[in-house]
Amino acid sequence: MDTLKNLIKKNDSKILLIVLDGIGDLPLKDGKTPLETAETPNLDTLAKKSALGLHIPVDYGITPGSGPGHLGIFGYDPLKINIGRGVLEALGAGFELKETDVAIRGNFATVKYENGIPIVVDRRAGRIPTEENKRLIKNLSENISQIEDAQIILKSGMEHRFVAVFRFPHLVSSEVETINDTDPQAIGKPPLKPLGKGEMAEKVSRIAEIFSQKVAELLKNEPKANYVLLRGFSVKPNLETFEERFGLKAGCIATYPMYKGLASLVGMKIIDFEGMDIKDEIKTLKREWQNFDFIFLHIKKTDSSGEDGNFDMKTKIIEEFDSFLPEILALNP
Known part of the structure; x- marks a missing residue:
């Protein structure tokens, strides 16, 4: 260079x-x-x-x-x-990311339940209109503001996309980028459980799982966007x-x-x-x-x-x- x-x-x-x-x-x-x-x-x-x-x-x-x-x-x-999708989506949505933030890209999705297990029917919830997305994010933001010591910040994106930022009272490490996406990348399969390597990654995985469960409960009566899939767990690089x-x-x-x-x-x-x-x-x-x-x-x-x-x-x-x-x-x- x-x-x-x-x-x-x-x-x-x-x-x-x-x-x-x-x-x-x-x-x-x-x-x-x-x-x-x-x-x-x-x-x-x-x-x-x-x-x-x-x-x-x-x-x-x-x-x-x-x-x-x-x-x-x-x-x-x-x-x-290595730059995760979460960071890219968050910056593009106007977030001023901090060293205490974990950024995640979310997709609204459609699932059906078989014996109590969610099965993905549409990974993009039919590309719901952006205005519908905003209504859903407003509902989620009003009902999920904190999980454990993480502040939960949500922002609408285009169509089915949104950004989730988990803001902690302490620094976060890049080990959170070992957490896998919950999107199974196929229909007819259940969402994946978020798993990562390291103490910080395990903590963020646990919070992500709780977040997904809370969202599923809040959206259970929605005709299309009744679930969320999380992708690109990441921290901002320099x-x-x-x-x-x-x-x-x-x-x-x-x-x-x-x-x-x-x-x-x-x-x-x-x-x-x-x-x-x-x-x-x-x-x-x-x-x-x-x-x-x-x-x-x-x-x-x-x-x-x-x-x-x-x-x-x-x-x-x-x-x-x-x-x-x-x-x-x-x-x-």
Whole structure:
């Protein structure tokens, strides 16, 4: 990194990093993927006069999650830096995490009970509306404020997602990151019991189990979101900022908290804007273009439509992005 820093020179050039998250796919229609199916005249023209290639964000044979994948794209080594989803979601949701905090990402989920045992029917509770999420979090926050010596802080995310922070009166160690997710990653299976290695991890696991039980009782009459799955038990790491590393003042335009959290973690300024659509992000990009040396623009809808198995919607989102490309290129990145 010292060699890289010695090469840094200030100039008027600007860099735009656009990530169409989850754009890769399978050839499910006429032997083509959504990207191959989409009509993308502007991307095709750009590709003809561009340097093209594949990026390996972590290493060969490793399929990374969003956190490690984006860290690699940003120029950090995800094999040396472990950042849990909980921290990313919490930072993206605006939490000022402390050294006494354990951050956890939560999913509202749907379960059915068989002989008293919860069985996961939908890991995302049908992607409930965000307004419904807020109602549920308000109810939970009013009824679960503390477990043992941990203050319980909850905040709504998008759709089925939320953030839980367990705030202790003492420092917490990274051993809590050994705690497994309670999400079984499949329907038809019971939620997993949170387990970790070490005294602190065992304590947090116990509190997480009690929290899940209390939530299940409070939500037992909800038609969809009657359970929660917990993921990414983590503590905030200390990282060199993007500007320290590359000499670039960086900004982030994103709609989903986790990506804002990751950008915030490396010192990017989170750019606020109204709306959730690509057109809103492009409008913000044009407004903020002169204020930064580097802008990271994240598009989530390609990923979420892929997660839902919606081939046609994913194709449509790619085509929508293509329609904005002339406006982006007019900025001369």
